[in-house]
Amino acid sequence: MPVVGMAGGGQLARMTQQAAIALGVPLRVLAGAPDDSAAKVVSDARVGNDRALDDLLAFAQGCDVVTFDHEHVPGPHIQKLEAAGVPCRPGSAALAHAQDKLVMRERLSGLGVPCPAYAPVPSPDPAAFLEAFGREHGWPLVLKSTRGGYDGKGVWVAGDPEEARVADRLQAEGVDLLVEEHVPFRRELAALVARSPYGQGAAYPIVETVQEGGICVEVISPAPGLSKDLAAEAQSLALRVAEELGVVGLLAVELFETEGGLLVNELAMRPHNSGHWTIEGARTSQFEQHLRAVLDLPLGSTEPTAPYAVMANVLGGDDPEVYPRYIHVMAHDPGVKVHMYGKESRPGRKIGHVTALGADLAEVRERARHAADYLRWGPAMKDRAR
Ligand SMILES: Nc1ncnc2c1ncn2[C@@H]1O[C@H](COP(=O)(O)OP(=O)(O)OP(=O)(O)O)[C@@H](O)[C@H]1O
Ligand SMILES: [Mg+2]
Helix, strand or coil: CCCEEEECCCHHHHHHHHHHHHHCCCEEEEECCCCCCCCCCCCEEEECCCCCHHHHHHHHCCCCEEEECCCCCCHHHHHHHHHCCCCECCCHHHHHHHHEHHHHHHHHHHCCCCCCCEEECCCCCCHHHHHHHHHHHCCCEEEEECECCECCECEEEECCCCHHHHHHHHHHCCCCEEEEECCCCCEEEEEEEEECCCCCEEECCCEEEEEECCEEEEEEECCCCCCHHHHHHHHHHHHHHHHHHCCCEEEEEEEEEECCEEEEEEEECCCCHHHCCHHHHECCCHHHHHHHHHCCCCCCCCCECCCEEEEEEEEECCCCCCHHHHHHHHHHCCCCEEEECCCCCCECCEEEEEEEEECCHHHHHHHHHHHHHHHHHHHHHHHCCC
16 A cells, blocks of 8 residues: 655644545654644654655655645745655645745636735835725735735734734734735635546535634535535636646635625645535545545545535633533534544634534534534533624
C-alpha cells in the first residue's frame, strides 16, 4: 500500500486517519507536537515543523504522496519537495490559490468566476485608497490578510474610514491586505468536490454553512430550499475551478448566495469543515474521498445516506471537563454522533462536532444544536442565547 503523508496534525488529519484505517492505507502525519490532535491517533506521527524545509524533506522520505491538513506550508517549500521528486497533492501551483486570497481572486476573475469586488490594498498609507473604495462600493468594507487567515482570523469589517485605519496598524505589522465589498448575502453555501490526477471528478450535495464570529457553527446538507438549477450551477462551478486550477484531492468552494446569484468567497484544498457531515451523511466521507483522490484511486459515491444531515461544531465552554456532559447528550439522543478531536477545551475553541441525520429538517437541526450546545455549556445552555 502506498504511504500518504499529511503535513499538519490537526483534526482534519485525525479524521483522515479514521478513513485510512478502513482503506488499509498507511498514513503518516507531520505534527507540531506529540499531543496534536492527529499525533494522538496516528501511529506513524512525526514531530516537526511543517513550515521548515528540512523537516518537510525528512518527513517526505518514504511517502508516496504528500498532502496537507492546512494551507500554511510555504509554497516555495512545496516547490522544493516537488523538485526533489515528491508528488504533492494538491501541487504547489494549485495550492497557491488556497494560500493567498489575492492570487485566488485574480485567477478566478480571469476565469470569469463571479467574485465580490476586490482590490489589493496599497502600502503604506492606504487611507485615501480605502476611502475611495468605500465611496465606490459602499461601507462597510472587508479587509482581509492575503495569507495565513483561518476561522475569521485575518478578516476585519470596517464600518467607516476611521475603522479602516486598522489597515495602517496591520501593514506596520507586515500583513499584506486586500479589500472587498461587504456582500449582503442571503446565506453562505459551500460546494465540495474531489478531483483525481486521472481527471475524475465527484461532487457532494451543496450545503448551507452558518458562521458566528467568523467560525463555522452549523452545516446543513443539502442547503434547504436551494433550487436544482442553482445547486447544479454551484457543483459545476466547483468542478470547473478544480479542473482549471489542476486541483488534486478535495476542493471546497465557499460561496455567498446573493439576490443576483452566487459569488465565490474562498477556496480550500483539503477536507473542510463544511464536509464533516459526510462521515455519516454520505456513502463516502470527505476524508476517504481525499485519500482516494490523492492516490489516484477511483472516487467513491457521494450519495447522501439520509434526506438531511446537520453538523454542528462543538466549541469549548467555560468548564473544560467535557466528558461528564457526554452522558446527557448520548442518553438524550442515541442517534446523534459525537466526534471529539482530543484537543484541550478552551472557550470558543473548536474541539469537536456532532452530526444528526433525518427527514424532518427542523428536528434534525434542533438535535444537532442541542447536542453541541450541551457539550459546550451543560445545563447552563438554557441561559445562553445563541
Ligand atoms: N466580502 C465579504 N462580505 C461579507 N462577509 C464576508 C466577506 N468576506 C468574508 N465574510 C464573512 O467572514 C467569514 C470568514 O471569511 P473568510 O472565509 O474569507 O475567512 P477565513 O478566516 O479564511 O475563513 P475560514 O475559517 O473559512 O478559513 C465568511 O465566512 C463570511 O461570513
Ligand atoms: Mg472561509
